[in-house]
Amino acid sequence: MPPRSANKVKVYVRTRPTTSFASDMLAIGPDNRTVGIHRAPSQNVVDNKINDWTFHFDGVYNNVNQEEIFNATAKDVITRTLDGYNGTIMCYGQTGAGKTHTMTGFTESYSNRGIIPRTLQHLYQEINSRQEFSYSIRIAYLEIYNDQMCDLLRTLDTQSDYQQQQQLSIGEDSGLVYVKGLSYRLANSEEEALNLLFEGETNRAIGQHVLNKQSSRSHCLFTIVIERRSLVSSSEKYTMSKLNLVDLAGSERLAKTNSEGITKREATFINKSLSFLEQAVINLSDKKSNSHNCRSSKLTHALKDSIGGRCMTVMIANIWPELQQLEETISTLRFASRMMCVPAEPTINEVIDPIKAIETYKRENKLLREELALHDSLARRHSVPHETLSEQQIYEIENQCRKFIEGSLDDIEVKNLRQIQAVFNALRNICRTTEKDAEKKCRDRYIPADKQGYDQQDGHKEDDYSEIMPGSSRGGMGGDLDGQNFGTGAKDQRGSKESLLKMARNKKQQATTPAAAVTTLKPPATQQPGAKAKSPPPPGFKPNGAGPQRGATTDEEQFSQVKEASDVVDTKDQPPNTPPGRAVAFEEFKQGRGSNLNKIYLDNKEITAVKKKQFTDLARRINQTKGEIDETRVKAEQKKNERLSMGEFLNENGETIIDEEEYELISKLQDLKGIYRTDFDEWKSLKSEISYCQNLVNQCQNRLLQEFDIWYNDCYSNENTTGGPDDLTSSNKNNNDSRVYDDAAERFERMQKELLLSDLDSMPFRQAQMKTNRRHVFDAATAQGPWKQAPSTTVTTNSAHYLGYDEQESLPSLYTNGNQQKPMVR
Numbered sequence: 001m002p003p004r005s006a007n008k009v010k011v012y013v014r015t016r017p018t019t020s021f022a023s024d025m026l027a028i029g030p031d032n033r034t035v036g037i038h039r040a041p042s043q044n045v046v047d048n049k050i051n052d053w054t055f056h057f058d059g060v061y062n063n064v065n066q067e068e069i070f071n072a073t074a075k076d077v078i079t080r081t082l083d084g085y086n087g088t089i090m091c092y093g094q095t096g097a098g099k100t101h102t103m104t105g106f107t108e109s110y111s112n113r114g115i116i117p118r119t120l121q122h123l124y125q126e127i128n129s130r131q132e133f134s135y136s137i138r139i140a141y142l143e144i145y146n147d148q149m150c151d152l153l154r155t156l157d158t159q160s161d162y163q164q165q166q167q168l169s170i171g172e173d174s175g176l177v178y179v180k181g182l183s184y185r186l187a188n189s190e191e192e193a194l195n196l197l198f199e200g201e202t203n204r205a206i207g208q209h210v211l212n213k214q215s216s217r218s219h220c221l222f223t224i225v226i227e228r229r230s231l232v233s234s235s236e237k238y239t240m241s242k243l244n245l246v247d248l249a250g251s252e253r254l255a256k257t258n259s260e261g262i263t264k265r266e267a268t269f270i271n272k273s274l275s276f277l278e279q280a281v282i283n284l285s286d287k288k289s290n291s292h293n294c295r296s297s298k299l300t301h302a303l304k305d306s307i308g309g310r311c312m313t314v315m316i317a318n319i320w321p322e323l324q325q326l327e328e329t330i331s332t333l334r335f336a337s338r339m340m341c342v343p344a345e346p347t348i349n350e351v352i353d354p355i356k357a358i359e360t361y362k363r364e365n366k367l368l369r370e371e372l373a374l375h376d377s378l379a380r381r382h383s384v385p386h387e388t389l390s391e392q393q394i395y396e397i398e399n400q401c402r403k404f405i406e407g408s409l410d411d412i413e414v415k416n417l418r419q420i421q422a423v424f425n426a427l428r429n430i431c432r433t434t435e436k437d438a439e440k441k442c443r444d445r446y447i448p449a450d451k452q453g454y455d456q457q458d459g460h461k462e463d464d465y466s467e468i469m470p471g472s473s474r475g476g477m478g479g480d481l482d483g484q485n486f487g488t489g490a491k492d493q494r495g496s497k498e499s500l501l502k503m504a505r506n507k508k509q510q511a512t513t514p515a516a517a518v519t520t521l522k523p524p525a526t527q528q529p530g531a532k533a534k535s536p537p538p539p540g541f542k543p544n545g546a547g548p549q550r551g552a553t554t555d556e557e558q559f560s561q562v563k564e565a566s567d568v569v570d571t572k573d574q575p576p577n578t579p580p581g582r583a584v585a586f587e588e589f590k591q592g593r594g595s596n597l598n599k600i601y602l603d604n605k606e607i608t609a610v611k612k613k614q615f616t617d618l619a620r621r622i623n624q625t626k627g628e629i630d631e632t633r634v635k636a637e638q639k640k641n642e643r644l645s646m647g648e649f650l651n652e653n654g655e656t657i658i659d660e661e662e663y664e665l666i667s668k669l670q671d672l673k674g675i676y677r678t679d680f681d682e683w684k685s686l687k688s689e690i691s692y693c694q695n696l697v698n699q700c701q702n703r704l705l706q707e708f709d710i711w712y713n714d715c716y717s718n719e720n721t722t723g724g725p726d727d728l729t730s731s732n733k734n735n736n737d738s739r740v741y742d743d744a745a746e747r748f749e750r751m752q753k754e755l756l757l758s759d760l761d762s763m764p765f766r767q768a769q770m771k772t773n774r775r776h777v778f779d780a781a782t783a784q785g786p787w788k789q790a791p792s793t794t795v796t797t798n799s800a801h802y803l804g805y806d807e808q809e810s811l812p813s814l815y816t817n818g819n820q821q822k823p824m825v826r
C-alpha cells in the first residue's frame with residue numbers, strides 16, 4: 001500500500017454483516033486496509049469495462065461491533081474537538097448498508113448504540129476529567145430532506161409546523177458556516193445531551209409520518225458546538241469548535257430501485273445532493289481547482305467548512321458486501337477513495353472575547369499610565385498631559401507654528417509626543433497652504449490681460465465696483481455680472497494659462513540678470529514669415545532689438561509663448577509685476593475660483609427673469625380683463641336702464657324678466673370677474689416669488705463681490721509697491737476673513753470626528769450622513785443653481801443654507817425700475 005499522508009481526510013470502510021458475502025468478488029486485504037473487487041465480465045457481449053479494482057483505505061472493518069468502530073474511527077476526533085479543533089464524522093453508502101446503524105445504532109440497546117451516543121458519553125467523561133477548563137456544549141440536529149432543512153430539536157406537532165421549519169437558511173460569518181434559525185440547545189450533562197438526541201429522533205419519526213417520507217431519504221447532521229474557556233488563565237482567548245456527526249441519505253441508483261412518484265423525487269434530490277458532494281470533494285482534493293462552490297445544495301453548503309481544510313474529517317464508507325449490491329459497493333468505494341485525497345490540516349479555532357479583551361487592555365493601559373507618570377516624576381516633568389489634544393489646543397499649536405514661521409516666536413513649546421505630532425501636522429498644513437497660495441498668485445499674476453482691461457486699470461486703482469459691475473453698487477441690483485461689458489477674451493487667456501505660467505516662472509528665474517530678462521521678452525530673430533500670420537503680435541508688443549539674440553534655434557512655438565508672455569507684462573509698458581485691473585481679474589475670478597458662485601448667480605438671475613416676464617404678461621392680461629369688465633358693465637347698465645325705462649316685467653313668482661342680450665352681458669360679467677380673481681391671486685403669489693428670488697440674486701451678487709474682494713486682495717496684497725489695489729492691512733484682514741471661513745469648516749469636521757469617536761457604534765451612520773450631505777452640497781453647487789424649482793421647495797431651502805443666506809432677512813422690493821405693470825384693483 002502506498003504511504004499515506006497524515007494531512008488528509010481519514011476514510012474507513014465498514015461492511016454490513018451478511019450470510020451471503022460475495023467472497024469471490026470482494027476481498028479484504030490481510031492488513032485490513034485494502035478492498036479488492038473482481039467483477040465477472042459479461043458473457044454475451046464484448047466487455048471493455050474495467051473489472052478489477054483495488055482500493056486502499058485507512059482501515060477496513062468487517063464484522064466489528066459498535067464499540068470497535070467507535071474507538072477506531074471517532075474517539076480521537078472527539079477528544080481533539082475538546083481541544084478546539086473542528087471535527088466531522090460522516091457515514092456514506094447505499095441504503096441498507098448500515099449508515100444509521102453506525103451513526104446512531106439502536107437507541108433501545110445500550111451495547112448497540114452508535115457513534116453519536118458514544119460520542120456524547122466520551123465527551124462528558126473527558127470534560128469531567130479536564131478540571132482546568134470550563135466547557136459549554138450546545139447541540140443542534142438538522143435534517144435535510146429534498147433540499148429543504150428541518151430543525152429536529154423544535155417541537156413538531158402538525159404538518160404545518162413541519163413546513164414552517166423550512167424557513168431555515170445557511171449563513172457564513174468569517175468562513176464559518178451556520179444555519180440561521182436552527183436551535184442550538186444547551187446540554188450540561190450527557191443525559192441532557194442524549195435527551196436531545198432522542199427528541200430529534202422522535203421528531204424525525206413524526207416528520208417521516210407527516211410527509212409520508214421513508215427512512216433513509218434524508219441527510220441528518222447532529223452538531224455539537226463546544227466552547228472551552230480556561231479556568232486558570234484570565235486570557236481573553238477561548239476556543240469554539242464544532243463536531244458534525246453526519247448520516248447521509250442512501251446513495252442507491254434510481255434505475256435499480258425503479259422509483260416512482262414521491263420516491264423518485266426523493267431519490268433525485270438525494271442523488272443530486274450526493275453528486276454535488278462528490279463534486280465538492282473532487283474540487284477540494286484538486287489542488288489546482290479554485291472553484292469550491294459549495295452552494296449548489298443545502299448539504300454541501302452546510303458542510304462547507306466541515307470537509308477537510310481546517311477540520312478533522314473522518315468518513316465511514318458503509319458497504320453491503322453481497323453480489324446484488326456490487327455496483328453500489330464499487331460506487332461507494334470509488335467515492336471513498338476520492339475522499340482520501342482531500343487535504344485536511346486541522347487548526348484550533350481561537351476566538352477573542354471582546355469584553356475580556358477590553359478589560360485586559362484597560363488594565364494594561366492603567367499600568368502603562370502609572371509607569372509613564374513614574375518616568376515623568378523621575379525626570380522632574382510634572383503635570384505632563386497625555387490625553388488627546390483638544391480642538392483648542394490644536395488651534396493654539398497651529399498659531400504658535402505660524403508665529404514661529406513669521407519669526408515672532410522663537411520656540412514652540414512641546415511637552416509630549418502628541419504635541420510634537422500636532423506641531424508637525426500644523427507645519428505640514430501651513431506648508432501646503434503656502435505652496436498652494438504661492439502657485440495661485442503666480443498663476444493669476446501672469447494671466448494675459450486684454451488691452452481694455454489695462455486701459456481701465458490705469459484710471460481705476462481704487463476699490464471701484466463700477467469697474468467690474470457697471471450700473472451696480474454693492475448690495476444693489478441691475479448690474480451685469482455676465483461678462484458682457486468687459487473682460488472679452490478671458491476664455492482665450494485661460495486657454496494658454498499653463499504655458500503662460502511656465503513662461504512666467506522661467507521669466508522670474510531669468511529676471512535675476514537684466515540681460516536674461518530682455519532675452520525672454522525678445523522675439524526670435526529667425527522668425528518664420530508664416531508665424532506672424534498665425535499668431536500676430538498684440539498691439540502693445542514691442543520687440544526689443546537691443547537685447548542679446550535668443551539664437552537661431554528658437555522655434556515658432558517658443559516665439560508664440562514669448563509673445564504671449566510679453567503681452568502680459570509689456571502691455572502699456574507696465575512693469576512685469578503689475579497686477580491686472582479689477583475688471584480683468586473679476587473675469588478671471590468668475591471663470592475660476594468663483595465659477596460655482598457665478599453659475600448659481602446666473603441661474604438664479606435667469607429664473608428671476610423668467611418669473612418677471614410671467615409677471616408682466618399676467619399683469620397685462622389682468623388689465624385687459626379689467627378693461628373688458630368695465631366695458632361689459634357699462635353695456636349691462638345701459639341695457640338695464642333701457643329695460644327699466646320700458647317698465648318692469650315680472651313673472652308669476654314676482655321675479656324680474658330680462659331679455660337674452662342682457663342675460664348674456666350679466667353672465668359674461670360674472671365670468672370675467674372669475675378670471676380676474678384667479679389671475680389676480682396668481683399675480684400676488686408670483687409677486688412674492690419674484691421678491692424672494694430677487695433677494696437671492698442680490699445675495700449671490702454680494703457674495704460674489706465679497707469673495708472676489710477676498711480673492712483679489714489675497715492674490716495681489718503684496719503688490720502695493722507696484723500699484724496694487726489695496727493696502728496690506730485690508731488684505732490681511734481679508735486673508736483672515738477667508739481663514740475664518742476655512743477654519744469654521746475645519747472646526748465643524750473636527751467636531752464631527754470627535755463626536756464619532758465618542759460613539760463608535762454610530763460611526764458608519766454618521767459618516768454616511770456626512771458624505772451624503774457633502775455630496776448634496778457639491779451637486780447643488782456644480783450641477784445646477786440652488787433652486788431651479790419653485791423657491792418654496794426643499795431644494796431651495798437647503799441650497800440657501802449652503803450659500804449662507806439668511807432666509808429671515810427682509811425681502812427687497814421688486815419694482816425699482818418702474819417697468820412692471822401694476823394691475824388695476826378695485
Ligand SMILES: Nc1ncnc2c1ncn2[C@@H]1O[C@H](COP(=O)(O)OP(=O)(O)OP(=O)(O)O)[C@@H](O)[C@H]1O
Pocket residue numbers: 015016017093094095096097098099100101102215216217248249250251318
Ligand atoms: N454492522 C451491523 N450490525 C448489525 N446490523 C446491521 C449492521 N449494519 C446494518 N445493520 C442492519 O441493517 C439494516 C439496515 O441498516 P441501516 O438502516 O443502518 O442502513 P442505512 O445505510 O442507514 O440505510 P438507509 O440509507 O436506508 O438509512 C438495519 O436493520 C441494521 O440493523
